[in-house]
Amino acid sequence: MGLISNGTTVFDAGAMSLGGSMTFIKKLTASSSGTLSFVNGASSVVLDDTYKEYLFTFNNIHAATKGADLQFNFTIDGSNYNIAKTTTMVRTLHGEDGSSGSQAYYGSMDLTQGTGFQILFGDINNGNDDSGSGYMQLFNPSSTTFVKHYLSHLQISHETPRSMNFLSAGYGNTTSAVTGVQFKFDSGNIDAGDICLYGIS
Amino acid sequence: MGLISNGTTLLDAGAIDSGIAQGSMQLITTLTASSSANLSFTSGISSTYKEYVFKYISLHAATDEAELNVNFSVDGGSNYNVHKTSTFFRAEHTGGGTEATALEYRAADDLAQGTGTQKILRTFSTENDHSGSGTLTLYDPSNTTFVKHFLARGNVIQHANDTSSVAFVGGYANTTSAINAVQFTFSSGNIDAGIIKMYGVL
Numbered sequence: 001m002g003l004i005s006n007g008t009t010v011f012d013a014g015a016m017s018l019g020g021s022m023t024f025i026k027k028l029t030a031s032s033s034g035t036l037s038f039v040n041g042a043s044s045v046v047l048d049d050t051y052k053e054y055l056f057t058f059n060n061i062h063a064a065t066k067g068a069d070l071q072f073n074f075t076i077d078g079s080n081y082n083i084a085k086t087t088t089m090v091r092t093l094h095g096e097d098g099s100s101g102s103q104a105y106y107g108s109m110d111l112t113q114g115t116g117f118q119i120l121f122g123d124i125n126n127g128n129d130d131s132g133s134g135y136m137q138l139f140n141p142s143s144t145t146f147v148k149h150y151l152s153h154l155q156i157s158h159e160t161p162r163s164m165n166f167l168s169a170g171y172g173n174t175t176s177a178v179t180g181v182q183f184k185f186d187s188g189n190i191d192a193g194d195i196c197l198y199g200i201s
Numbered sequence: 202m203g204l205i206s207n208g209t210t211l212l213d214a215g216a217i218d219s220g221i222a223q224g225s226m227q228l229i230t231t232l233t234a235s236s237s238a239n240l241s242f243t244s245g246i247s248s249t250y251k252e253y254v255f256k257y258i259s260l261h262a263a264t265d266e267a268e269l270n271v272n273f274s275v276d277g278g279s280n281y282n283v284h285k286t287s288t289f290f291r292a293e294h295t296g297g298g299t300e301a302t303a304l305e306y307r308a309a310d311d312l313a314q315g316t317g318t319q320k321i322l323r324t325f326s327t328e329n330d331h332s333g334s335g336t337l338t339l340y341d342p343s344n345t346t347f348v349k350h351f352l353a354r355g356n357v358i359q360h361a362n363d364t365s366s367v368a369f370v371g372g373y374a375n376t377t378s379a380i381n382a383v384q385f386t387f388s389s390g391n392i393d394a395g396i397i398k399m400y401g402v403l
Binding site for chain 2: 059092133164
């Protein structure tokens with residue numbers, strides 16, 4: 001038996017929706033992991049035309065190697081992470097001793113049609129209480145008409161020690177559907193931390 | 202009395218069954234300013250969520266050039282004095298016949314292990330239709346291993362020349378103690394009006 005109120009089905013056939021436009025899809029927890037990959041159709045991951053926007057959140061990503069850079073890449077075949085990307089990167093930093101308060105465009109961390117991995121944050125410290133957190137939005141990955149835009153904003157405790165903020169944006173320059181996203185450090189493993197994937201409807 | 206549909210329990214004993222999807226971003230508390238000296242969230246911050254989102258919506262200052270600040274507490278709100286290291290930059294566009302733009306790092310608005318408040322929006326105007334809005338995200342406040350990262354982004358109409366000013370703030374509370382309270386204040390005067398909502402993200 002269902003319940004219909006004012007023309008809206010509140011519940012039916014054992015299912016009930018309480019609304020909410022942000023839907024949790026998958027959490028990957030690092031444990032000395034070389035990569036963390038979200039691939040549509042694998043391990044309950046949804047990364048298709050179900051949602052027009054996907055949100056990745058990073059929670060206390062801890063590096064095994066001091067000074068490592070967290071990176072990502074897209075795949076259109078579920079196995080090769082090599083999509084051409086053109087990107088920008090702005091970073092701010094400020095030391096615990098008050099030094100180096102500044103912002104800058106970081107030309108060494110952008111890509112010009114590069115098929116390699118795009119940096120999300122760089123030079124993280126690997127002390128026991130050091131980590132990085134933030135988010136990345138990926139828009140309409142299943143579109144076969146448009147390129148695939150992303151925005152990211154992450155905050156880390158840098159090796160100096162200092163606070164560093166990284167704002168990156170760009171696009172995967174492909175009209176094929178992006179079906180997967182992979183995260184890894186440029187050196188060493190992802191020692192610990194969570195990456196969660198949400199769909200925004 | 203419970204509510205069962207097609208063999209699945211939807212409601213029982215005054216609670217929604219844990220198997221029912223409720224959305225991943227859940228409203229916990231809404232605080233409404235009314236000439237308030239501060240808006241403080243002293244409950245609801247726990248290990249239940251790994252991410253907390255505060256949305257400040259149409260905050261109106263009682264005093265011209267007041268600045269919106271945040272601070273954290275590890276003792277339930279008795280003391281807001283956690284060490285923080287942070288960065289702050291802003292982009293501005295001044296209208297009102299005085300066209301100008303700016304993009305700058307604001308060394309005066311960052312902290313280096315400071316225990317005072319962290320600025321998240323600059324120099325409010327008190328004109329009736331002026332306000333500031335934005336979002337602050339606090340990551341894993343209950344964690345007792347890592348420092349506590351935060352990110353904030355918001356826009357305000359500044360006091361001088363109807364300037365639109367967007368602020369980008371990031372940093373960490375340099376403590377491995379659990380943060381269990383968050384307080385918003387203006388640098389001078391009260392929070393005349395507006396709301397701040399706190400969400401937990403599952």
